[in-house]
Structure formats: structure tokens, C-alpha cells
Amino acid sequence: MKxxxxxxxxxxxxxxxxxxxxxxxxxxxxxxxxxGTWCNVLGYGHPRLARALRDQAGGLLQTGAPFGTPEVDDxxxxxxxxxxxxxxxxxxxxxxxxxxxxxxxxxxAATGRQKIVAAEKGYYGGTVFALSISEPGRTxxxxxxxxxxxxxxxxxxxxxxxxSDCGGGNFPxxxxxxxxxxxxxxxxxxxxxxxxxxxxxxxxGYGARLRELAAARGALFISEEITTGMxxxxxxxxxxxxxxxxxxxxxxxxxxxxxxxxxxxxxxxxEERAVSVLGRHVQSHQNTPLSGRIAAxxxxxxxxxxxxxRSEEMGAMLLSGLREIQxxxxxxxxxxGRGLMVGAELxxxxxxxxxxxxxxxxxxxxxxxxxxxxxxxxxxxxxxxxRDEIRGFxxxxxDVLAEQx
Numbered sequence: 038m039k040x041x042x043x044x045x046x047x048x049x050x051x052x053x054x055x056x057x058x059x060x061x062x063x064x065x066x067x068x069x070x071x072x073g074t075w076c077n078v079l080g081y082g083h084p085r086l087a088r089a090l091r092d093q094a095g096g097l098l099q100t101g102a103p104f105g106t107p108e109v110d111d112x113x114x115x116x117x118x119x120x121x122x123x124x125x126x127x128x129x130x131x132x133x134x135x136x137x138x139x140x141x142x143x144x145x146a147a148t149g150r151q152k153i154v155a156a157e158k159g160y161y162g163g164t165v166f167a168l169s170i171s172e173p174g175r176t177x178x179x180x181x182x183x184x185x186x187x188x189x190x191x192x193x194x195x196x197x198x199x200x201s202d203c204g205g206g207n208f209p210x211x212x213x214x215x216x217x218x219x220x221x222x223x224x225x226x227x228x229x230x231x232x233x234x235x236x237x238x239x240x241x242g243y244g245a246r247l248r249e250l251a252a253a254r255g256a257l258f259i260s261e262e263i264t265t266g267m268x269x270x271x272x273x274x275x276x277x278x279x280x281x282x283x284x285x286x287x288x289x290x291x292x293x294x295x296x297x298x299x300x301x302x303x304x305x306x307x308e309e310r311a312v313s314v315l316g317r318h319v320q321s322h323q324n325t326p327l328s329g330r331i332a333a334x335x336x337x338x339x340x341x342x343x344x345x346x347r348s349e350e351m352g353a354m355l356l357s358g359l360r361e362i363q364x365x366x367x368x369x370x371x372x373x374g375r376g377l378m379v380g381a382e383l384x385x386x387x388x389x390x391x392x393x394x395x396x397x398x399x400x401x402x403x404x405x406x407x408x409x410x411x412x413x414x415x416x417x418x419x420x421x422x423x424r425d426e427i428r429g430f431x432x433x434x435x436d437v438l439a440e441q442x
Contacts, residue, residue, distance in 0.1 A: 047399065054082060057069055069404045070422075071406055072417045077419055078268065078291040078344070079294045079419065083294070085337075086295075093331075097326040098325065100326060107326075112329035112336075115336040116332070119274075126305055127302045129299070130299045130320065130323060131328075135164060137227075137261060138166055139301050140259050140287050142311075143285060143301070143315070144285065147307055148255065151224060152186075153185060154187045154188075154227070156190070156229070156232065157175075158191040159227075159232055172410065187213070189214060192240065192243050193237045215250055223254065225256055226256050228244060230262065230279070231264070231375050231378055236373055236415055238375050242279070244276065257284040257307060258283045259286075260287070262286060262287060263290050263299070265375075266288045266290075269376055269417070272349075272376075275375075287302075288300045344420040347421075351377055351418070352375065352379060355377070356379055358431040359431070366435075368384050370385075380415050381416075382413040383413070388412035391407045394438070395414070403433050
């Protein structure tokens with residue numbers, strides 16, 4: 038039996054890990070600048086998470102959605118401690134994709150509308166509806182073509198011919214939404230505070246203006262924080278950088294610290310409107326004691342060890358180091374990011390060498406990701422990464438770039 042080849046394998050068998058380092062079956066070690074698909078914010082083998090897993094394994098793991106448990110109560114309290122008071126209704130699920138699906142379903146039920154507004158180059162998940170509104174869904178031949186998807190230009194100022202017109206809350210890339218008559222409004226506007234596809238950081242005020250336009254047209258505003266949430270951007274949630282509160286919040290990846298835990302959070306008003314139409318939403322692994330225990334433990338560890346603040350500090354160091362490398366190597370077109378969510382984009386002339394450069398970095402012991410759609414190296418290291426580990430990666434990255442001359 039072989040793994041179904043849905044994703045190309047590196048030919049490396051990992052057998053263990055500690056901190057930001059993983060080990061293979063040949064005794065090699067790798068610094069993980071990817072956090073295991075952006076999930077392992079506490080790194081590997083964190084004692085608090087390991088202890089929580091051991092304890093919970095001796096008790097309840099799954100009970101069925103109709104039952105409450107102390108573990109889920111603890112997770113709700115932990116979320117309440119880091120969220121605005123308006124966001125006071127939550128459900129715990131497994132993957133980010135299914136959480137996005139539920140958020141979209143809730144928005145359509147609550148508004149009675151079908152249209153979804155999303156940005157180009159966005160990515161919202163691998164399930165059918167989430168993928169179809171994502172950038173890959175635009176050209177796929179196997180997905181249903183949702184006519185009710187409105188795509189706004191990606192908020193990438195350095196590529197925008199109208200960027201000089203920005204200012205005073207005016208964003209040309211939002212013009213299409215601003216010109217939409219209220220009677221043709223959408224069910225929801227879905228927003229990534231930083232677009233994970235190419236690590237695109239919207240300009241200041243963009244999110245607040247997008248939220249304002251959504252509200253004026255009766256659309257619910259979904260902050261999709263599968264990637265940006267739980268401290269990845271240097272704050273608990275990306276929407277905090279814009280001083281706004283979404284109608285629906287979607288969390289995943291980091292919430293489980295490497296385990297499959299996600300959540301959809303909303304307001305009492307939106308919940309009541311949606312439930313009056315939906316009736317109920319039930320999954321086998323919904324609001325499980327294991328999810329509750331892990332979510333509460335991850336939030337507590339991030340808070341007690343100051344790891345959200347550390348994400349901002351280490352991210353600034355990584356950004357600064359990459360910009361120094363950019364000054365030496367013209368093949369780096371742009372360096373961008375927020376917190377420990379950082380990208381280095383290659384020029385069009387160098388982009389074709391990106392996959393080989395990524396392979397060389399892996400050979401040097403650094404796990405990372407090259408996103409071919411945006412020609413960008415994407416870096417999402419664990420929040421526990423050390424300064425020495427960042428320096429080691431920067432040195433290796435510089436060496437690989439020098440090999441291309």
C-alpha cells in the first residue's frame with residue numbers, strides 16, 4: 038500500500054522533533070520554517086501540550102455533539118479572554134476548510150443571499166465550496182463554477198497601477214464592491230488579514246474600509262484567520278491590526294498546536310439568524326473534549342509564555358534579515374510579512390529557479406515552502422524559534438542565492 042499522491046512527497050521520513058527542529062530516520066535534523074503546514078506554533082514536543090494529550094487520552098476524547106463537557110467550557114472561556122465581547126458564540130470543529138464551509142453556510146442562511154465576495158490570490162480551504170472561491174478555483178476544470186463569486190483585485194500595492202490614488206480611506210481595488218447596489222448585495226465578504234498565498238499584506242485601513250462596505254450592503258464580514266490567527270501576525274488576531282470586529286471569525290491551524298482543531302466564532306445576533314434557517318449543524322467530531330482541552334492548553338501556553346509578543350519580535354528579525362539579503366541579491370523582488378508570516382518573492386526572471394532553490398534549502402536542513410503562483414518563499418516558523426535558528430536560515434538562504442549567480 039502506498040500513500041495516494043495528492044501532494045508530492047520529499048522522500049524524507051520524519052521520526053521525531055523538539056522545539057523548531059525535526060529529525061528523519063537517517064539521523065538528519067531540519068529547522069522547520071514551515072511549522073508543519075503552519076500549525077505547530079508551539080514547536081515539537083512542547084511539555085504542556087504533551088501533558089494535556091496524555092491526560093485527556095485517559096478520559097473522554099469524543100462524546101458526540103449533543104453533550105457539554107468541562108473541556109469545551111474551558112476552551113470557550115479561553116477564547117472569551119482573547120476576543121472582543123461581541124464574539125460570544127463558538128463551535129469547535131477539526132480543519133480550517135470545514136470551518137470556512139460552515140461560516141459561508143451560516144452567512145448564506147442568515148442573509149438569504151448566495152453571493153460571496155473574495156479577493157484574488159486568496160485561499161480559503163481544500164473542500165469544494167472553500168476551494169471554488171479560492172484562487173485555484175478560478176481555473177480548475179473539476180470544480181463547480183459558482184456564478185455567485187465576486188472577486189476583488191488582490192490588495193498588493195506594489196503591483197497596483199492605481200496605488201498612487203490610495204489615501205484618505207480610498208482603495209481603488211475595492212471600487213467594484215463600492216459600486217455594487219445594496220439590492221445586489223452579497224451574503225458575505227470573506228477577508229484574510231494577510232493573504233497566505235503570497236504573504237500579501239493589505240495597506241493600513243484596507244480591512245476597516247472593506248468591513249464598512251460590507252455592512253453598508255448588508256453582507257456579513259468574515260475574518261478568515263486560519264493562518265493569521267492565534268498570534269501569527271504578532272497579535273492574537275489579524276483583525277486587531279485594523280481595530281475592527283468581524284461578524285464571523287474562522288480559526289484553525291495554530292488553535293490545535295499541531296492537532297486538528299478549528300473554530301467558528303460569531304455574535305448572538307448572527308447565530309440566531311442563521312440557526313432559524315439552518316436548524317442545526319452536526320458533525321461526528323464537533324465540540325469534542327479533546328478539541329476543547331487542546332484549544333485551552335494552546336491559548337494558555339501562548340499567553341503564559343508571551344509567545345504572541347515573541348512572534349512579533351522574531352518576525353521583525355526575520356524580515357530585517359531578508360531585506361538585508363534583498364539588498365545583496367537583485368533576484369529578490371520583494372520582502373513582505375507581518376509577525377512570523379513572512380515572504381520573499383523572486384523576480385520573474387528568477388522565479389523558474391524557485392523550486393530548485395527550495396530543494397537546496399531542504400538539503401541544507403531548512404524546511405520551507407515555495408509558492409509558485411506568486412513566486413514567493415513562504416516562511417511560517419514556530420513561535421518558539423530562536424535567534425540562532427533564524428540566523429542559520431538567513432545564512433543558508435544567502436548561500437543558495439549565491440549559488441544561482
